[in-house]
Amino acid sequence: MKKDDFHVDMSGRIYEKRNVGIALVGTNTKINYGCVIKGNLLQLIKKHLFETNIYYDSAKLYAICIYLLVKNIKNKARTLIICNDEDFRVVKKILDYLLENYDFEIINITEFRKRLGRKVGSLADNYAKIYRRRGLKPTRHNHGKKINVVTVNFKIIKQYWEILRGNKM
Numbered sequence: 001m002k003k004d005d006f007h008v009d010m011s012g013r014i015y016e017k018r019n020v021g022i023a024l025v026g027t028n029t030k031i032n033y034g035c036v037i038k039g040n041l042l043q044l045i046k047k048h049l050f051e052t053n054i055y056y057d058s059a060k061l062y063a064i065c066i067y068l069l070v071k072n073i074k075n076k077a078r079t080l081i082i083c084n085d086e087d088f089r090v091v092k093k094i095l096d097y098l099l100e101n102y103d104f105e106i107i108n109i110t111e112f113r114k115r116l117g118r119k120v121g122s123l124a125d126n127y128a129k130i131y132r133r134r135g136l137k138p139t140r141h142n143h144g145k146k147i148n149v150v151t152v153n154f155k156i157i158k159q160y161w162e163i164l165r166g167n168k169m
Contacts (some may be wrong), residue, residue, distance in 0.1 A: 003078035010085040011128035014058040021132025023123040024069040033069045034131035035152040038057040059086035063094035064160045081112045083122045
């Protein structure tokens with residue numbers, strides 16, 4: 001089995017009051033997974049789970065969503081390239097904890113650009129927009145590019161939030 005590099009990107013912002021799409025896309029295989037956090041769910045998460053620092057808590061939420069996507073491709077990944085939508089240090093620290101034993105490298109898009117020696121965009125950018133627009137509409141999942149939506153709801157987010165809170169993350 002050949003391993004692939006995977007890009008992660010987010011469409012929309014956690015601090016805004018609208019849907020946020022997060023996508024994971026393979027460089028060569030074009031395998032994609034994504035999730036949508038609806039605006040109402042985002043408000044509920046902010047109200048009940050966010051604690052003090054909105055930047056830290058936003059990065060924590062982003063890391064939990066990335067974890068939910070990455071666990072589907074954990075054995076197929078060589079490198080995970082994360083866009084700098086939220087604080088990368090926080091996201092990486094949380095992913096290190098949640099993924100436990102993994103055998104791929106986690107880098108941000110800035111490091112990826114340095115290695116390539118040129119400015120490139122994320123392959124997951126367009127997919128993140130697709131997930132934000134179509135992810136909540138099951139009847140539109142098969143229109144255009146096929147999407148694989150990973151369910152994200154308050155119960156799932158809260159479960160991982162409590163795990164991280166219990167370990168002082």
